[in-house]
Amino acid sequence: MSFPFDALRRAPDVEGPGLVAFDAADRLLLDESRSVREECGPNELTVIGDAYGALALGAAWEGARGIRVHQDALTGEQAIEANAERADLRGAIAVHPELDADVVQGARVVLLRLPRSLDALRDVAGLIAAHAAPDVVVFAGGRIKHMSIAMNAVLGEFFTRVDVTHARQKSRVLVASGPHDGRDPQAxxxxxxxxxxxxxxxxxxxxxxxxxxxxxxxxxxxxxxxxxxxxxxxxxxxxxxxxxxxxxxxxxxxxxxxxxxxxxxxxxxxxxxxxxxxxxxxxxxxxxxxxxxxxxxxxxxxxxxxxxxxxxxxxxxxxxxxxxxxxxxxxxxxxxxxxxxxxxxxxxxxxxxxxxxxxxxxxxxxxxxxxxx
Known part of the structure; x- marks a missing residue:
């Protein structure tokens, strides 16, 4: 049985018409990363920017454990924990309030919802390259209308190879590997x-x-x-x-x-x-x-x-x-x-x-x- 995405809630974040808890990009990220995720052991999967838990809980539903999760918005973080509780998956994830080295240390797979800011993407990519495992693979996805070719170039600053998946339901995933020249975020x-x-x-x-x-x-x-x-x-x-x-x-x-x-x-x-x-x-x-x-x-x-x-x-x-x-x-x-x-x-x-x-x-x-x- 597939993960029940429709059961995800945004609460305590605002809810209402046009405000969704998951989208097609979440599904595409999980599908594109599945074969690589299956090779991960406990504590080797990190999820960043997962608005309400679709990525982390979808991966946990498929068997992943020790998933590190960072979501910038506190209400989003609380929604992830509440959705995990309802799905009986709370023990599979560990929420990290700060985006720092601990979130990505030794990770072999990172699922990332692409931020709209290129500078924010640069900070995340540099952090992963600095602290994740040498064989880390980053799956960075989003809605095509919010993506730009410049995102490929930013990932290319910190990864040797950046591939682009086929589009599906107006979503796309960038796949980055071969980390180098990592750095921590700077203000x-x-x-x-x-x-x-x-x-x-x-x-x-x-x-x-x-x-x-x-x-x-x-x-x-x-x-x-x-x-x-x-x-x-x-x-x-x-x-x-x-x-x-x-x-x-x-x-x-x-x-x-x-x-x-x-x-x-x-x-x-x-x-x-x-x-x-x-x-x-x-x-x-x-x-x-x-x-x-x-x-x-x-x-x-x-x-x-x-x-x-x-x-x-x-x-x-x-x-x-x-x-x-x-x-x-x-x-x-x-x-x-x-x-x-x-x-x-x-x-x-x-x-x-x-x-x-x-x-x-x-x-x-x-x-x-x-x-x-």
Missing amino acids: DAAHVDGVDVRAFAGTFGGARLDAGTRLLLAQLPERLPGGSVGDPWLDLACGNGVIGAWLARRHPEAHVWSCDQSAVAALSARATMTASGVADRVHVVRADALEGRVDASASLITLNPPFHAGAAVTGRIASHLFADAARVLRPGGELWCVWNSPLGYRGELERLVGPTRQVARDPRFTVTVSTRR
């Missing part, structure tokens, strides 16, 4: 508005201050509520950490709590705080929204909400973040938010948080402040 660096920004590949905004965040920071008043050890300013979906670092540099006595569900974003934000000399006052965590924060406890939250779930554009992510911000804000507390103007979040902010006023708008972005009822 990009920049100095922006008094902040030393660091960003590993795949972090929103990279090592820069994106235009929306720049507009938000320009509107924040000099005097802000909270900012103490017991009532730190909260930077939700912090990305590279630039908002938290900027606040801490501007207010030398203030304390900030920054969070993002992306492993690479949290890593980048910590590096930004260290480089900017504010790591002692800015605590960075990997978290789903504001999990772990007490209800009605915060005076100020800043947010530049993401609107991509994988390749799909959805407002459900922002709604989830708005609702959790409302939970954590105390009555009278403020949510300062910047968003792409066409997304029209003001009504949602009014409904979920409280009275909302526009404080700035340019051709692309809108900045609002919502006061908790």
Whole structure:
């Protein structure tokens, strides 16, 4: 019996029309790699970028054990574990929150969902080449519409041979072997508005201050509520950490709590705080929204909400973040938010948080402040 892909769920990640837990590229990756995977022993298979477990659990269903799994999004990681539990395969996988040498050490087969960023692919390929077994074979697949010929060249920087499979159901797999010249990921660096920004590949905004965040920071008043050890300013979906670092540099006595569900974003934000000399006052965590924060406890939250779930554009992510911000804000507390103007979040902010006023708008972005009822 084949693996029951239709039983896979995205939860606790957002679910809804057009948001799927697997696709044809997952099936093609498993089919193309099957004969090579059958030669692997325990702990010799690694899966990277497996959104909700289709690859790792599909391989476990076929008998693989000791599968190391890395998924950047925390909700995706939690979904993989929940799907494994439902399929009675939890003992076959080991989730690794960090993308580091331990994930690929000695691996003979790596299944990889191709990231959309070439720099992110370069970091993954270099890591595999540096730490996997000398005979490792990498099966890197995705939907053709999200692939480019440049991906072949990036893999060619670290592998002697790169082959391309036949397309199937608008999906394709690149097969790389013969690793060489491996390297560990390195963060990009920049100095922006008094902040030393660091960003590993795949972090929103990279090592820069994106235009929306720049507009938000320009509107924040000099005097802000909270900012103490017991009532730190909260930077939700912090990305590279630039908002938290900027606040801490501007207010030398203030304390900030920054969070993002992306492993690479949290890593980048910590590096930004260290480089900017504010790591002692800015605590960075990997978290789903504001999990772990007490209800009605915060005076100020800043947010530049993401609107991509994988390749799909959805407002459900922002709604989830708005609702959790409302939970954590105390009555009278403020949510300062910047968003792409066409997304029209003001009504949602009014409904979920409280009275909302526009404080700035340019051709692309809108900045609002919502006061908790």
